[in-house]
């Protein structure tokens with residue numbers, strides 16, 4: 001049976017990493033690079049007790065078509081060691097970087113030991129990459145004393161520096177969680193810095209956009225410091241797209257744009273092979289256990305959702321469509337999968353990493369009630385299904401990690417949405433943006449008093465969340481960037497909150 005081009009390429013990436021792909025091996029060239037091919041750095045991701053994904057992309061000229069690479073497969077050696085000096089190399093192999101996948105490399109390094117640091121690097125054409133540090137997840141039955149997690153979202157290149165990543169890299173967290181808007185497909189306003197690429201539509205456009213973003217030294221440092229887990233949001237594709245819908249685009253036209261965007265997303269991030277896009281779809285949702293301490297569930301609230309309700313958004317007056325029971329944020333398949341992931345967890349803390357604001361928030365600055373149609377307030381029936389499930393099944397210590405709104409928020413998630421006295425089911429920590437502009441603080445100051453479940457709402461600062469998860473307590477620092485115009489800006493802790501084991505909501 002003849003393989004389609006797509007399935008052959010997809011299979012090639014998977015097999016190459018396993019190190020036994022003969023057809024490519026016989027064609028692969030030993031390249032000679034005039035300049036450094038590792039301009040986009042190295043990265044690791046999706047750690048398991050015995051495995052981690054290692055990533056790089058060969059691009060000696062990252063802003064040129066094809067990254068300045070020949071249109072032929074290229075051999076890349078990879079090594080992972082137990083020490084920074086690579087005296088104890090634990091695993092190594094050869095991968096094949098192919099032009100069909102922008103000469104990116106995704107290695108699933110296996111046979112590692114749980115809960116420890118590793119260092120990795122790549123070599124091609126006699127040139128060595130920078131060294132990255134990664135860390136495997138603890139053993140399934142281990143209870144680590146602490147897990148350190150950083151949470152990031154929304155990194156508009158033109159609207160600010162990546163000083164937040166400089167600070168995050170210096171923290172050396174066990175894991176960095178990114179909940180979306182890793183790139184922006186459009187152009188920026190109120191710019192701090194600029195690039196001259198036009199709006200991304202084609203595969204080459206999206207590749208260029210990732211190359212521009214990933215040329216930033218602070219972002220590369222954060223990738224080289226810790227393993228990442230990511231889920232894309234809308235701007236990796238197009239603003240506020242919902243499932244197969246984007247504005248009034250012809251479905252077929254939008255489908256091809258989204259297919260290009262998903263491919264570039266895979267090519268530029270340390271994603272497992274099962275996230276290879278196929279037929280215009282890309283798996284994003286998954287779960288990782290960190291011993292018996294943390295179960296982290298990453299959700300995709302973008303690809304399977306119903307279109308936004310009540311035309312005229314983004315901030316809408318509730319209409320009949322908004323509250324319709326059949327509307328979905330995750331899609332039926334993912335919703336069922338999530339129930340299994342929640343009940344199957346044995347961990348003390350259940351972290352849900354996902355894109356948009358989850359808790360009930362009325363963002364109206366006048367006398368009406370208004371909801372942001374693109375976040376969970378635009379999908380109240382879907383939110384109620386998840387809240388009811390968390391409550392009925394007594395899921396342990398649910399903490400929702402969100403982004404998207406370019407503001408820090410800390411929220412109680414109540415049993416009944418909009419009723420702050422109805423009991424607390426979960427805590428939500430919303431990270432501000434790494435660099436994207438926030439909406440005016442004065443609007444937040446007006447609507448916050450109307451929402452007793454919201455403890456802080458700060459849209460006037462960029463930054464990230466720094467979590468320390470211990471068996472008895474989760475501590476969250478809201479880390480703020482002092483000066484978004486400076487690459488080397490210091491950061492400070494804007495506020496800090498704690499959640500105690502068995503007591504949903506923040507410690508007061």
Ligand SMILES: [Fe+2]
Pocket residue numbers: 154155181235404405406436
């Ligand atoms: Fe954003």
